[in-house]
Amino acid sequence: MEYIKEITEAEFINRPNRFNALVKINGKEEIVHVPNTGRCKEILIPGTKILLRKEDNPTRKTKYDLICAYKGDKLINIDSQIPNKVVMEALINKKVGKLIEYNSILKEKTFGKSRFDFKLEKETGEEYYLEVKGVTLENNGYASFPDAPTDRGRKHLLELVKVKEEGKGAGVLFLIQMEGIKEFTSNDENDPAFGEALRYAKENGVDIFVYSCIVSEKEITLNKEVKLSI
Structure with a gap:
């Protein structure tokens, strides 16, 4: 999907709280919104080149959203609103093999007690519930999730098992918001409960999809499947 709004380069200075960042745009310091409540500490480092999306809502306190950052020569999208849009585009264009029907x-x-990102249906009436998780944590070509403990994410996985028990299809798609990823795993060191739930879900028939993205300064699109190691 192409970025519709204007994209501007800037330099990251610091992040005073999880919602905002101080950046330098054309030599001037400005506060911008960070549309990702994750830590992103290994990405948002002082001096890092970043991309901002200009927002035209006059009621906003900030003019820009911080949507991407360079980690070396790797461009990482950190906008938490992007994964669902990318996956929606991929589903429409039949790019997720098992779900093309x-x-x-x-x-x-x-x-049940959970709201999932997508509910898919075949013409026969067969139903499938799909949850999407955006991934930004990477180390030497290996990606993992989550970057901060997520009890909500764990509950989603357990609810997907219940979906399977009711005879419906269920899956979780980890969308890695960057290119050049060799392998994906659960971040057991950071959140062992999530890793345990992910393995439990897989053992009980929940589909685990992992895809990387092609990310540029103009667009982000679903790319190819990544090896899962959990």
């Missing part, structure tokens, strides 16, 4: 794509649908 699902023609109805509904967003934000509830099953």
